[in-house]
Each structure stands twice: as structure tokens, then as C-alpha cells.
Amino acid sequence: MSAIDLTKKLVNFNTVSRDSNLPLIDYVATYLDDFGIKSHRVESPDGKKSNLYASIGPEEPGGVVLSGHTDVVPTDGQDWHTDPFMPEIKDGNLLGRGTCDMKGFIGTALSLVPEMNSLEKPIHFALSYDEEIGCKGAPSMIAEIVDKLPPPQAVIVGEPTGMKAITGHKGMVTLKTAVQGHEAHSSQIHRGVSAVMTAATLVTKLNAMTQELAAATDTATGFEPHHSTIHVGIIRGGTAINIISRRCEFQWDIRCIPADDPKIILDEFEKFCRDEILPNMKSIDPQCSIDTQITASAPSFLMADSPALSLLTALGVQPAKSHAPYVAEAGQFQSSGLPTVICGPGFIDQAHKPNEFIALDQLNQGEQLLRSVIQRLTRS
Numbered sequence: 001m002s003a004i005d006l007t008k009k010l011v012n013f014n015t016v017s018r019d020s021n022l023p024l025i026d027y028v029a030t031y032l033d034d035f036g037i038k039s040h041r042v043e044s045p046d047g048k049k050s051n052l053y054a055s056i057g058p059e060e061p062g063g064v065v066l067s068g069h070t071d072v073v074p075t076d077g078q079d080w081h082t083d084p085f086m087p088e089i090k091d092g093n094l095l096g097r098g099t100c101d102m103k104g105f106i107g108t109a110l111s112l113v114p115e116m117n118s119l120e121k122p123i124h125f126a127l128s129y130d131e132e133i134g135c136k137g138a139p140s141m142i143a144e145i146v147d148k149l150p151p152p153q154a155v156i157v158g159e160p161t162g163m164k165a166i167t168g169h170k171g172m173v174t175l176k177t178a179v180q181g182h183e184a185h186s187s188q189i190h191r192g193v194s195a196v197m198t199a200a201t202l203v204t205k206l207n208a209m210t211q212e213l214a215a216a217t218d219t220a221t222g223f224e225p226h227h228s229t230i231h232v233g234i235i236r237g238g239t240a241i242n243i244i245s246r247r248c249e250f251q252w253d254i255r256c257i258p259a260d261d262p263k264i265i266l267d268e269f270e271k272f273c274r275d276e277i278l279p280n281m282k283s284i285d286p287q288c289s290i291d292t293q294i295t296a297s298a299p300s301f302l303m304a305d306s307p308a309l310s311l312l313t314a315l316g317v318q319p320a321k322s323h324a325p326y327v328a329e330a331g332q333f334q335s336s337g338l339p340t341v342i343c344g345p346g347f348i349d350q351a352h353k354p355n356e357f358i359a360l361d362q363l364n365q366g367e368q369l370l371r372s373v374i375q376r377l378t379r380s
């Protein structure tokens with residue numbers, strides 16, 4: 001099957017992160033099995049999703065891991081002109097959810113399996129779930145790869161980079177803060193503690209902290225923006241205009257450059273809550289509380305020099321001028337001691353949006369690169 005056809009096939013599976021990816025994983029396992037390739041699953045704790053990894057070629061060190069996530073972001077509320085899960089080619093582009101991020105890369109890699117028949121060093125596939133909701137799936141698979149496979153020379157994370165080699169991305173911690181106040185009539189603000197108003201103070205504090213990080217960070221970090229950021233994405237609270245709200249929750253993230261430690265940022269926030277906010281709240285009702293939980297985290301990535309980068313540059317890939325604006329699984333591979341680089345077809349600007357697409361030319365360049373990786377690992 002061609003790279004385009006296999007990409008289309010993968011896009012047909014609706015693998016939005018909230019749903020199961022098992023039909024896609026079954027499909028890939030069967031596809032590999034037809035070539036006599038055994039694959040291994042590493043399932044989510046509830047068994048509804050799975051990673052899959054597989055090795056082709058001799059069981060030897062020095063192979064290359066091709067890594068991709070199988071989940072995609074939702075299409076809800078987006079203005080699509082085509083069915084997002086029925087990909088179509090229009091004006092030299094393949095349209096559909098996940099074509100760019102990142103089933104184009106996975107489909108291309110899988111389509112080249114028939115050409116991986118005389119490998120001297122192995123090629124490993126590493127397909128994950130739940131990347132889009134905090135890189136939650138990959139760690140259990142990476143642990144198994146490190147444990148069970150001979151050490152590879154390179155991990156190529158095929159996120160869309162326009163086929164440039166990217167050697168850095170920010171880390172991310174996602175959090176949920178729940179504020180518990182004390183209900184009263186809205187005319188009696190001296191008798192209640194508003195969870196909504198308290199949350200607003202905390203959000204303002206987080207905003208100020210981002211401004212401080214921006215001012216304190218050297219502008220030449222290679223990241224855009226150059227500093228670590230804090231952003232609140234969801235806030236919910238209150239029941240009526242005239243009730244001082246008892247509960248308010250907000251969800252936020254810290255995206256850290258490698259030089260910053262998210263724990264220090266979180267500690268500053270916790271200290272502010274403890275010292276500046278909670279005493280006043282508790283003077284009205286000792287039950288009042290502010291509780292912050294980490295819901296997901298992924299480490300930052302920075303590998304300016306590695307065998308993974310050398311492999312790609314030897315094959316003619318240009319290093320990118322800046323680091324990735326997004327968080328990916330590269331930091332998790334790096335944390336496990338694996339030489340890693342991000343390089344894949346398509347551009348991130350075309351991902352996550354309605355009418356997501358990948359240019360066929362990009363898909364083609366991805367295919368050329370993977371073909372030269374295969375050649376390099378093949379007996380001459």
C-alpha cells in the first residue's frame with residue numbers, strides 16, 4: 001500500500017484522545033503480522049487504549065526507533081469543509097484530522113515495511129496513545145523498549161517539523177486547582193468567601209508570574225516565546241449571581257523551557273496561596289481550602305548534539321532554526337537515555353485546526369528520508 005493510502009486508512013480510525021485507539025492498533029498489528037512481524041502492546045491501565053511497538057530486522061543495538069502518537073485532537077465545533085475522518089486530496093494536499101499530526105508520518109513509515117527486508121540494524125516502531133492529553137501513554141512503552149530492546153542509535157519522533165531536525169521542546173505540567181469558599185447571600189460579602197473571586201485572584205497571580213518569567217529569561221533560548229509560560233484554559237464556578245460561590249475550579253498548564261523547573265513555579269504559587277490568600281479565607285470559615293493537583297506532566301527536551309541528530313544531518317536533513325513550539329514525547333525518550341530528534345513531514349501550523357492537511361510534497365519528502373534511513377541500515 002502507498003504512503004498516501006496507508007495514511008488515509010489510519011485517518012479513517014477516529015482516534016480522538018477521549019476514545020479508544022484499539023481499532024487502529026488492531027489494524028496495525030494485523031498489517032505487521034501479514035509481513036511476519038510480531039508486535040507488542042502496552043495497554044492503558046483501563047485497557048481501553050494501547051501503545052504498540054514492533055521490531056524489524058536483527059535483534060541488535062544501533063537500530064532506529066520511528067515514534068508517533070496514534071491519537072488526534074477533537075474536531076468538535078470546528079468548521080470542516082470535508083469529513084475529517086474521510087481524507088480527501090485537494091490541490092496537492094491531503095485533508096483530514098491527523099493527516100499532519102501525525103498519521104502521515106506513521107502511514108509513510110508503515111508503507112515502507114516491504115522495503116525493510118534486508119536490514120543489518122533493526123527498525124523499531126513505537127506508536128503511543130494519549131499524547132495530545134499530556135503525553136500520558138508513551139512512558140510505559142518507553143520503559144519496555146529500554147528494558148527489552150537492544151539500545152537504538154536514534155529515536156526519530158515524527159511530529160510535523162517541515163522535515164527539519166528539531167532538538168528541543170518545552171516541558172509541560174497540567175494542573176487543576178479547586179477553590180472551596182463559603183456560601184452566603186451576595187449582599188453579605190463580609191460573611192462569605194467567594195471561590196470565584198478567589199480563583200480570579202489566583203489567575204491574576206499566575207499571569208503576573210508569567211510576566212516575571214518573561215522579564216527574567218534571556219531572550220536567546222531558541223523558544224517562541226523565549227520564556228516559560230503559565231496559562232489557565234478552563235475555569236468553572238458559582239451557581240447564581242446572588243450567591244457567594246462555594247466552589248470554583250480552574251485548569252492550567254506550565255510550559256517550561258529546559259532551564260526552568262516547573263516545581264519551583266508551582267512552589268511559588270502554593271506559597272502565595274498559603275501565605276497571602278488562605279489565612280483570610282480561613283478566618284471566615286476554617287473549611288475553606290485551595291487544592292492543586294498535577295494531572296499530567298511531560299519533561300522538556302534538549303539534545304543539541306546526539307547520534308540521532310548526526311544520523312539525520314548525514315542524510316541531508318537541515319537543523320531547524322528554533323525549537324518546537326509544542327510539547328512532544330521526545331523529552332520522555334531523552335529522559336530514558338535514548339538519543340532523540342524530532343523530524344517529520346508537515347507543518348504544525350496546519351495541525352489541530354479545522355481542515356487540517358498535509359502537503360503531498362511533504363509526505364513525499366518524509367518518504368524519501370525514511371527510505372534513506374532504511375538504506376543506511378541495510379546490508380550493502
Ligand SMILES: [Zn+2]
Pocket residue numbers: 069101102131159160
Ligand atoms: Zn503531535
